Amino acid sequence: MEERLLLSSSFGAAATAYAEHRPDYAQAAVRWALELAPGLRILDLGAGTGKLSATLVALGADVVAVEPDPAMLSELRRALPAVRALPGSAEAIPLPDASVDAVLAGNALHWFDMAVAGPEIARVLAPGGTLAGLWNVMDDRVDWVAGLERVSGSAAIGPRDTLSSWRAATADLLAPSPGLAGFGSPEQTDFPHGQRRTADSLVATLATRAGMLVMADPDRAAALGSIRDFLGSRPETAQGEFTLPMLTGVLRVRRL
Template identity: 40%
Template sequence: MTDEGARSFGLAASIYQAARPGYPVEAVAWLVGDAARVLDLGAGTGKLTAALVALDREVIAVDPVEEMLDELEVQVPGVPRILGTAEDIPIEDASVDAVVAGQAWHWFIPERAIPEIARVLRPGGTLGLVWNSRDTRAGWLHEAGEIMHERHDASATFETYVDVGPPFGPVEEHTVEWIDRMPRARFLDLVRSRSYYLTAPESEQRATIAAIDALLDRHPDVAGAAELAVPYLTRCFRARLAD
């Protein structure tokens, strides 16, 4: 993660925690299989950590942003928290059964992160990557994405992100479709939690929120709605380390 990106997420840790969705249990269970000890890499405020704890896994949380880990301690107390990066993971060799990353792989430098992940995994261990992406087949969400300057259609391009390669085996994929119901205010906070918004000038931030407000007022699918039904695709990818 860039220094600018880290600073922006640090300043918005509480907004990130309140606005961003969690992960469906089905998706997380598939991601880690029977792994007992799991490293959540780029753990942020603990969205994925919480799902792993709910599945009764032993979890270690690593993130480069102290404010994010402070928020994680509030949300998922008792989980070991370590400042670190994917390129320099501060734990012992062959010490975890799985390494997972939620909404984070695109911040990593793969040529440095992949050897580090392989180092901390036990033989046959799992690398699991997961993204929640809003399902832009819903027209109003497609328009919202354009306003928010989303950099890619995530559902079409994750495969290029997860070309992990040796020493990992083939990448498997699993998708879970679900609905996150939220008030309008939380959707606006979701916009405010995105890296593009966080690093934009204040005038552009105001313009973005105004445009999203206008969209929610006029689009027939959401105009006047007290609650927004936001469809998500949770895209999961996993690969196993060679024994």
């Protein structure tokens, strides 16, 4: 529990870099998560700097964002001034009962204490509403991506960061439990995605991972140096821009 809290609270120190370098979410994945209709009331929970909120706004949703970290919340408000953005957490949501049609979490659901957050999410969801987590994962079926994972280590590319590990690592997050009483069976799928990167910007992206943010400075510098050397050695990534092969994975469950 202490390690989870340490990691989950690390992002504020890198809020500006997070906003600059983290990817958006595949629109097809968001549409599947929601079966989106115009004007749907959606809570972006653990909204960070607003990456998922921006996709939801582009799809015409009525979005309210909730984020516990002040620095991340400040970046969200700067980037999306028209979005209602509130301080709060999955365990204490500052919204009335049955006030949203869906609750989405972008790269955040695994940080929630679902024993507490589950009943809170159920409280704010209208009957028949959807809870969905979305994760951007690297496609390690691609040879150079698999090599990057080996070089980077788990601090930079963790168990929910690649396609081969994502399904197993997330499947139990919405498993039947007292915290999720009143929800149906979870469904899981993924959608193609990608992000234009250079070697330097991909290193900067990986530097925003929680495991990297809590490392001692010399260790982090050494890890990022190894990643940079690997990218410089590969023809796919050594020169100019390239597309980082990704997918947006979705795990959803409906309130009964």
